[in-house]
Amino acid sequence: MQTSLFKKKRKSWDKGGNKFTFIDLFAGIGGFRIALEDQGGKCLFSSEIDKECVKTYAANFNDYPSGDITEIKPSSIPKHDILCGGFPCQPFSISGKQKGFQDTRGTLFFNILEIIKEKTPKVVFLENVKHLQYHDKKRTLATIIKHLEELGYKTEWHLLNAKDFGLAQNRERIIIIGNKHKHFSFSKIKTYEPKIIKDILEKNGNFEYLKPSEFTILPKGKWRKQASGLIFCGYRNKSIRINGTRPNTEHLSRVHKQPNRIYHIDGTHPTIPSQESSGRFWIFDGKKVRKLTLNECFRLMGFPDDFEKVSSNGARYNQIGNAVAIPMIREVTHQILNQLI
Numbered sequence: 001m002q003t004s005l006f007k008k009k010r011k012s013w014d015k016g017g018n019k020f021t022f023i024d025l026f027a028g029i030g031g032f033r034i035a036l037e038d039q040g041g042k043c044l045f046s047s048e049i050d051k052e053c054v055k056t057y058a059a060n061f062n063d064y065p066s067g068d069i070t071e072i073k074p075s076s077i078p079k080h081d082i083l084c085g086g087f088p089c090q091p092f093s094i095s096g097k098q099k100g101f102q103d104t105r106g107t108l109f110f111n112i113l114e115i116i117k118e119k120t121p122k123v124v125f126l127e128n129v130k131h132l133q134y135h136d137k138k139r140t141l142a143t144i145i146k147h148l149e150e151l152g153y154k155t156e157w158h159l160l161n162a163k164d165f166g167l168a169q170n171r172e173r174i175i176i177i178g179n180k181h182k183h184f185s186f187s188k189i190k191t192y193e194p195k196i197i198k199d200i201l202e203k204n205g206n207f208e209y210l211k212p213s214e215f216t217i218l219p220k221g222k223w224r225k226q227a228s229g230l231i232f233c234g235y236r237n238k239s240i241r242i243n244g245t246r247p248n249t250e251h252l253s254r255v256h257k258q259p260n261r262i263y264h265i266d267g268t269h270p271t272i273p274s275q276e277s278s279g280r281f282w283i284f285d286g287k288k289v290r291k292l293t294l295n296e297c298f299r300l301m302g303f304p305d306d307f308e309k310v311s312s313n314g315a316r317y318n319q320i321g322n323a324v325a326i327p328m329i330r331e332v333t334h335q336i337l338n339q340l341i
């Protein structure tokens, strides 16, 4: 089998000359790893509990992540410069039950703390959902920061959006950076012009179109480009929300459940969520309505086309919805190196 360009590039980082080392906690399918390797980093350890993610990670990085982080002794983890972790966001996400630290997945942050205590990395680099900032009347984020500060890390956080890093997706995420010596300055991070959905579409494919009887496109005058760059232009002909909706409000996206909304390809795409395992992301190209392909979903997160996708389609949708926006993580890493390493 021919080695893909992607794999060749990944392999090249194994040849020494790395600028820094890192560990990849809650590794998923390796979004952090791609971004940090691109900046010259060498991954010394990774951990991921989900078997399908592990399969995908191994197929791409030729490296099997260790499993459940709660079972791993911090002393067995190698010393490293940057600790990365997009710890599970469901306990803090607005689409989950928001149990936060009451949810066992929420307490995984404390496993991260144990590793930091033991290994004292130069930089702690965490990612989570936007809603973490408001969770439990803002106490959750305050607790996270307090614990990091108690370990001697000057900690800063900021909300960043994938669309500001050359991606066609409105995806806001909290980035938390801790360092023993200096406060990180988010203002130095370079941003890019957003793309629109049209820019990332595949030319050919086995596209899944809706029949004209299955959708409604609103009159053009009712399409409104939102501040986020989204253009809601129609909906699938399914029942609309009843509670709290007035007649003649079909032109408002909130009247329609997320998997029934149709977005115009001249705008950005809404956040790809991890729970949508059937990939109901509908786009309108001016003539027809079709689903985004899986490859297009991976492009919306900045994954290269030759990233190997080895799980079932349902698992792939979950994996990409959970992943990080790679160019965003790459730019943050670039600034970490400039400012802190």
Ligand SMILES: C[S@@+](CC[C@H](N)C(=O)[O-])C[C@H]1O[C@@H](n2cnc3c(N)ncnc32)[C@H](O)[C@@H]1O
Pocket: 026, 027, 028, 029, 030, 031, 032, 047, 048, 049, 050, 053, 067, 068, 069, 070, 085, 086, 087, 088, 089, 105, 108, 319, 322, 323, 324
């Ligand atoms: C938000 S996702 C991170 C995705 C990753 N940043 C990426 O780019 O693909 C969180 C990940 O943590 C994993 N996870 C949850 N509990 C875990 C545990 N106890 N030990 C290791 N990994 C765990 C989940 O399976 C999930 O893949």
